[in-house]
Amino acid sequence: MIDTTSNRPVRHLLGLSGGKDSSALAIYLRDKIPEMEYFFADTGAELPETLAYIDLLEDYLGKPIARLNSERDFEYYLKYHNNYLPSAQQRWCTVNLKLIPFEVFAGNDEVISYIAIRADEPSRSGYVSKKSNIKTSMPFRDDGINKEDVFDILESSGLGVPKYYDWRSRSGCYFCFFQKKEEWLGLKKHHVELFEKAKKYESIDEKTGRIFTWNQIGSLDEVIKRAEADQTKVERKNKKTVPKKLIDAFCDEPKDTEDACLICTL
Ligand code: SF4
Known part of the structure; x- marks a missing residue:
């Protein structure tokens, strides 16, 4: 697909969190969209299990997963915010460590961003960028893929679920204030x-x-x-x-x- 205004190819981007849904989506689309670019916005506070799973996924996908935030991690932004911890009301961590790095990575190119919202999550919308050059696509929702299918995709790939599922329900920083x-x-x-x-x-x-x-x-x-x-x-x-x-x-x-x-x- 070509962006008719710049004559450059449209970029296909898939952000990985180390969670089950984005991982399954990457596996699901690997052969369907060979030009896919993968990225992982590392907060510098990820669980070791998440980092290990991203490495495994990279091998499976046969392509590099771009690691974002190599210079400015959680510690950097914590100092910037005068050591005020982020919270559900003050989510400077998500903005600085996930959303902005994604938009910088996308730049001004025409982009399709693939989001792993499943068909059994009708009320979820995911992060939809306000930048007009970034369009979103939700293949799981479009193709009727639900939670059970996601587990099947992960099991059939041989990767299974990330190891932290033994004791935690989601990826994200080890100190995430959303955890139970x-x-x-x-x-x-x-x-x-x-x-x-x-x-x-x-x-x-x-x-x-x-x-x-x-x-x-x-x-x-x-x-x-x-x-x-x-x-x-x-x-x-x-x-x-x-x-x-x-x-x-x-x-x-x-x-x-x-x-x-x-x-x-x-
Ligand atoms: S996982 Fe939690 S602490 Fe980490 S960036 Fe996201 S909201 Fe912030």
């Missing part, structure tokens, strides 16, 4: 050094007494206490009923966090 308390507990169990690092970002403003934490519940220690208490309750209940497999429990994707961080986690 049981996922914080998972981080502590699987990557105690990252959990401790996340704790160090929390602080109290001596002048105002204002507390800056990742979670509204309180400090991460408090979050863990509550998660452990919940876990004990669930374990007691599960002794009486048949427990769900962990991956099924995570993949329920509760509605309240459904649109939490689409560009970071699809």
